[in-house]
Amino acid sequence: MSATYSYNTTEKLKSRKLLDQLFTKGRSVSVFPVKAFYMPLLSDAEVIVQAGVGVSARNFTKAVHRNRIKRLLRETYRLNKAILQEGLQADQKKAAVFFLYIGKEIPDFVTLNELMPSLLNKLAIAIAKA
RNA sequence: CUACAAACCCGAGCUAUCGUUCCGAUUUUAUCGGGAAGGAAAGUCCGGACAGCGCAGAGCAACCCACCGGUUAAUAGCCGGCUUCCCGGUUUUAACCGGGAAAGAGAAAGUGCCACAGAAAAUAACUACCCACGAUGAAAAUCGGGGGAAAAGGUGAAAAUGUGGGGUAAAAGCUCACGGUCCUGAUUGGUAACAAACGGGAUGGGUAAACCUUGGGUGCUGUAAUGCCACAUAUAGGAUCCUCUGAGGGCUGCUCGCCCAAUUCCGCUUCAUGCGGGAAGGGUCCAGGGUAGGCAGCAAGAUCGUGCCAGUAAUGGCAUGGCCAGAUAAAUGAUAGUUUAGAAACAGAAUCCGGCUUAUGAGGUUUGUAGUUUU
């Protein structure tokens, strides 16, 4: 449990191939203003969950705003990811997840932090069914 | 002192907890230590470094630049000066002082355009003026076609070098004097642009951010360039063209010129050579398959801080100290407290630099304008 709040390179979703599959074949769950794409992974993966974050450049033209939102998403995921990990560990499953911000206004930390647990619960249930 | 405008400076610090990325050390995968966005990282408007293309030929085209000198790796930037124009002040028309602006070569090589108005917008005769001729008439005068003439004429953004004298039928730079503008010769000062005064000539409206002319300059493509390693595959399918009489490619958009470019066997014929076929190789297109990893480039540099010196300045030289982001779905963050007058603006590196332009909260400095108060 020492790495509970970590979010380092191995836990990031990096492969271009996986990302392509995730957006073409994966399913999604959303709690406005965040939409989460998910896909089960083979069991030989190193970590339980690989996750990535993103914002559409169409909604936020300034790079500063996109960076801000991505950082908030990473931070709230980092603080709350134990919910998802424990849910998956119970079912012996692994998954890839991508969080996409679909709102049009810049959120603050407090609201996102309150919202993230419910999204992760939803995700855990949906992946368990899949 | 207040308000507004412009330019410049600055673009938060500290503590705790939880995290990210890079480097180093210890150790063996977790600890410890250190570094971690900007003045514009932006727009991509200029200029370079570096790399590749034949270390890149000639002409044309295209594009760019345009007072002079300096600065620099280089520029369309910057600094200093000249000229012209604008504003303000002093005062006697003009000159001087202060501030600002200039895409500032050529309109006297040529072409085009100049709406409306006006006689006419560039070879200026419509009205009025003058002359002689013809017709009518007693005459004054009127009419007609012809010539002279830019001194007068409502317009217009712009109307043919200004004033005065002479001159004439009436007039006119037609001529003279004093000026304006332009070209040119020599003199003096200045590196030069140019300025001063002198001689000769000209008197030609504007527009070159219209075509253009003159002078000068530019090879093209960009770090996803480029080099290397690893992995994978199809000793791979079809069509078509070519193998020195050469498909095709390259050198700059075009032309010229130049360069690169893949060969042998068999049969027939023959002086040379030509024809047919096979194989191999090269190119183009179609269809399909695989990979999408790593290293270098890549961060010590036209570098930053401080001091001295040279220069009016931009800038340069010397000394000394420092090492200051380096990712690849892409780090540099979150929360709480605290300091402060305030923490709130614009905004996120992706090969790297020099400039320009644009955005920018609070505070500070300087300048200008307006108002108030005191002297």
Next chain:
RNA sequence: GCGAAAGUAGCUCAUUUGGUAGAGCACGACCUUGCCAAGGUCGGGGUGGCCGGUUCGAGCCCGGUCUUUCGCU
């Protein structure tokens, strides 16, 4: 990262050597009809994305800026 194009009426678009900006649809009024549609007549609506410059005069020429779209890798 590199490059290109566009911005004109509510919408879709014209506007050539620079000289008072137009069409179609839509909108409003009237005619027509028992009523509506179609048709006919008339009308309103524009600081030409924004700022500056050249010119006597800019939608048009030049510079800057903003927004949108597209292409290459």
